[in-house]
Structures are given as C-alpha cells and as structure tokens.
Amino acid sequence: MPERVYNFSPGPATLPYEVLQQASKDVINFKDSGIGLIEISHRSKEFMAVIEEAESLLRELMEIPDNYKVLFLQGGASSQFFMIPMNLLAGGKKATYLNTGTWSKKSIKEAQALADIHVAYSSEEKSFNRVPTDDEYTVDPDSEYLYFVSNNTIYGTQYAEMPKSDKMLISDMSSDILSRTFDVSKFGLIFAGAQKNLGPAGVTLVIIREDLIDTVPSDIPTMLSYKTHADKDSMFNTPPTFPIYIVGEVLKWLKDKGGVAEMEKINREKAGLLYDAIDATDYYRGHAEKESRSIMNVSFNLPTAELEQKFIAEAAAIGLSGLKGHRSIGGCRASIYNAFPREGVVKLVAFMKEFEAANPA
Ligand SMILES: Cc1ncc(COP(=O)(O)O)c(C=O)c1O
Structure with a gap:
C-alpha cells in the first residue's frame, strides 16, 4: 500500500499534502518555540497571529466586504441550523427555505421548531436530483431571508448560479465554499463546516453581516449568540486552535494556487x-x-x-x-x-x- 491513496471521501476529506507535512512539524515544535502548536495558549501572541492571518486570508480570497464579521465557531455546521433562526428570527419573524436534500431538510426541521418557516420548493419526490431555478419558487414576502444549501453533498447537486432574491440570502456552503467565486454582499450569513474545503472537522466558519448582530436577542444562551462571538473575535472561550491553524494553512495553499x-x-x-x-x-x-x-x-x-x-x-x-x-x-x-x-x-x-x-x- 503506498503512503497515500486517492481519497474521494465526502468529508472529512483530502487536504493538501503540503499542508499536512507542515502541520506534522508544527504540531511538535511551532515556529521554533519548542512547544507544539496544539499546546500553546489560545491567548498567546503566536496563536493570535494564526487566527488573524486565517481571517485576513479568508477576507482577501473571498473578497468579504468590511461590514461582515468572520467567526470561527464549534458545534459543527449542524448547530447553525438552529443558531440562525434563534438569532435572526426571534419575535415571530419568518423565513423561506429551499429543500434540496438531507442538510436542508435538517435545517428546516430545526428552524420550524423556532420560527415561522415557508418551504418554497422541494425536490424530495425526485430523490433530490435537482436544485430549482429562480422561477420555480416564490419567496414569502414577509421573509427575513431566503435559505438554501449551495451544494448538496449527498446528491451531487449545486446551484449553477446563486439564487437571486430581493431578500437577503443565507447559505450552507459546507461543501463548496472557496470552490468558486460569488458576491458575498448578497448574503446576510454564510456558514460552512471546515471538513471539506477548509480543513479538519472541529471548526465552523460563519460570515455574518454586522447589522444583523445588533438585532440578536439578548435572552438566548451566551454560547449560542452570534453577538457573543462577534464581540470577542471568536475568543469568548477556547476556540478550536488546531482546526483554525489548518484552515489558515489551507488558505495560504489556495492563495499560492492562484x-x-x-x-x-x-x-x-x-x-x-x-x-x-x-x-x-x-x-x-x-x-x-x-x-x-x-x-x-x-x-x-x-x-x-x-x-x-x-x-x-x-x-x-x-x-x-x-x-x-x-x-x-x-x-x-x-x-x-x-x-x-x-x-x-x-x-x-x-x-x-x-x-x-x-x-x-
Ligand atoms: C452541506 C452540508 N451541511 C451540513 C453538514 C453537517 O455538518 P456537520 O457534521 O459539521 O454538522 C454537512 C456534512 O456533510 C454538509 O455536507
């Protein structure tokens, strides 16, 4: 058996070999400090440099406008399924969802437990073999946002173009973030579990428009509030240091690739x-x-x-x-x-x- 095979796994998934080689060194001795990367304090200047570089590379690569916050959270992409309605739909607000597979179905279930959700499209009866075009659904006019999964990992479907709507967009981009260019400014919130295009499992990226953070209700549990994490630059509690470090290395690799x-x-x-x-x-x-x-x-x-x-x-x-x-x-x-x-x-x-x-x- 060769050392490495071609790994077609859907996630956790193949990472750049160069990144793994560098990580294997840094885990033992990070930047000649004599301490391994996963042993240093998250408040140390070494780790602060790691998280700041990861964020700034992401902003550069995705052309994220200045009025967006970048958060590195835990709880998997699945925690966003309830955090989004909990933070953004309190007080009887509504939202529209497109049902294009297992991951949108799960997010709809979580959102329905917390808010008034309109499911405007479903391809379930066609075993989720397609995503809709803009003329195949109507966004409820009272909706705060239109939610969709940009790439459906299980079924191998993807929106060729991001949906267009006069409502702000919210998207689960767990399985296609950084794979293609798009205009971030059309979105209120984008999230992605790291374990496909970004790094290892254990960190979830959230990109959120700043004005939405001001609307987050104050009576939700501290750790589940976007405001908590935005106010403390993802350092309210110990962040997942190793996954964040790998994300940074993957972003450097991606920049090097063009x-x-x-x-x-x-x-x-x-x-x-x-x-x-x-x-x-x-x-x-x-x-x-x-x-x-x-x-x-x-x-x-x-x-x-x-x-x-x-x-x-x-x-x-x-x-x-x-x-x-x-x-x-x-x-x-x-x-x-x-x-x-x-x-x-x-x-x-x-x-x-x-x-x-x-x-x-
Ligand atoms: C599109 C999409 N969303 C959400 C998830 C769930 O992610 P997590 O396991 O990080 O909760 C996955 C997992 O494969 C996924 O592919």
Whole structure:
C-alpha cells in the first residue's frame, strides 16, 4: 500500500499534502518555540497571529466586504441550523427555505421548531436530483431571508448560479465554499463546516453581516449568540486552535494556487472529466440532472447494486478510496474538493472504462 491513496471521501476529506507535512512539524515544535502548536495558549501572541492571518486570508480570497464579521465557531455546521433562526428570527419573524436534500431538510426541521418557516420548493419526490431555478419558487414576502444549501453533498447537486432574491440570502456552503467565486454582499450569513474545503472537522466558519448582530436577542444562551462571538473575535472561550491553524494553512495553499477564480477553473475541468466519462456510456448514470450537477460531489450509479459493490471494492484495491455513495441513495460518489488532485480523477476515469469493459451489464 503506498503512503497515500486517492481519497474521494465526502468529508472529512483530502487536504493538501503540503499542508499536512507542515502541520506534522508544527504540531511538535511551532515556529521554533519548542512547544507544539496544539499546546500553546489560545491567548498567546503566536496563536493570535494564526487566527488573524486565517481571517485576513479568508477576507482577501473571498473578497468579504468590511461590514461582515468572520467567526470561527464549534458545534459543527449542524448547530447553525438552529443558531440562525434563534438569532435572526426571534419575535415571530419568518423565513423561506429551499429543500434540496438531507442538510436542508435538517435545517428546516430545526428552524420550524423556532420560527415561522415557508418551504418554497422541494425536490424530495425526485430523490433530490435537482436544485430549482429562480422561477420555480416564490419567496414569502414577509421573509427575513431566503435559505438554501449551495451544494448538496449527498446528491451531487449545486446551484449553477446563486439564487437571486430581493431578500437577503443565507447559505450552507459546507461543501463548496472557496470552490468558486460569488458576491458575498448578497448574503446576510454564510456558514460552512471546515471538513471539506477548509480543513479538519472541529471548526465552523460563519460570515455574518454586522447589522444583523445588533438585532440578536439578548435572552438566548451566551454560547449560542452570534453577538457573543462577534464581540470577542471568536475568543469568548477556547476556540478550536488546531482546526483554525489548518484552515489558515489551507488558505495560504489556495492563495499560492492562484486564489478562488483559478481554483474554480481547475474544479470545473476536473469535474468535467468525470461527467464526460459518465455521459459517454449508458453504463454509468449520474444522479443529478445535468443543469444541477455539482463540481464538488459526483454521485452516480452502475447497472446493478452488485456491480456497484464490486466497482467500489476493486477501485479501493488500486488506491481509489472512499467511492461508496451515501447510505440514503446508495451507488457511488466521487468527492473532488479543492485539494483533490487531478491525477486521481484521471485514474478514476481510466478505471471506469476498464471496469465497464470487464463487467458488461
Ligand atoms: C452541506 C452540508 N451541511 C451540513 C453538514 C453537517 O455538518 P456537520 O457534521 O459539521 O454538522 C454537512 C456534512 O456533510 C454538509 O455536507
């Protein structure tokens, strides 16, 4: 077994090799201090420099306007499902949600427990194989925001363009943040669990417009209030120092690669290789409708469940790991986030051709 295989895991997912190499050194002795990175105080000047650099790189790479706060929180992306309505919909306010998969469904459930939620669209009866275009739903006029999941990790669907609305947008970008350029100023809040495009599990990024922080009710638990974390620059309590450090290293790597626009080109080309392989034959069937295809997660089926099992096992044996689809839809899924190398996609495409030839339907 080689030291590293191609890891198609949906998250936690492949990270840049250079970042892991650097981290393995810094964990033992950070910047010649004789102390490992995960052993230093979060209030030390060394760690303050780490978190400040991570934030400033993120602002630069995403072109985040000055009137937004960047927060590094805990509790996973899933905690945002209730923190958003708890902080932004108190006192009988309303919001509109688009239901395009497991993660939006879960956020709708949490929000419904706390506020008046209008679900304007659902692709559930089509096993979430698509996301809507703007003319397929109506945002409730009394809504504070329109909530959507920009990339549906399980089903391999993604909005080709961010939805347009006169209401502010709120989006779960856990599985496609920093994979493509977009205009942050259309959003009230963006959040992402780190464990796909940003770093390891354990930190959740929240980008929130400052004026919203002033509207947060004062009677919610301290740790669940955006105001608490915004007022203390994510240092109200001990932040997840190691994940934040890795996020910073991943952002440096991304900047070195040419930034988000360059990464988007690479991502589109990589995904194109896989979709071309799927479209070239009836043997492989993409789960997502073409217009809704994700450039991060490619979900597909083979003619039978038995062939899928064999495909996943034989792929793993040649160093193509993590291709099993999510248990809710089965099949196969190749997650090809920013750090996933192009060579791995090329190897998968070659394997798909060989497998089809050796295993006729
Ligand atoms: C789009 C999306 N949102 C939310 C989550 C949940 O994230 P967490 O496990 O950090 O709560 C995931 C996990 O895969 C995801 O893909």
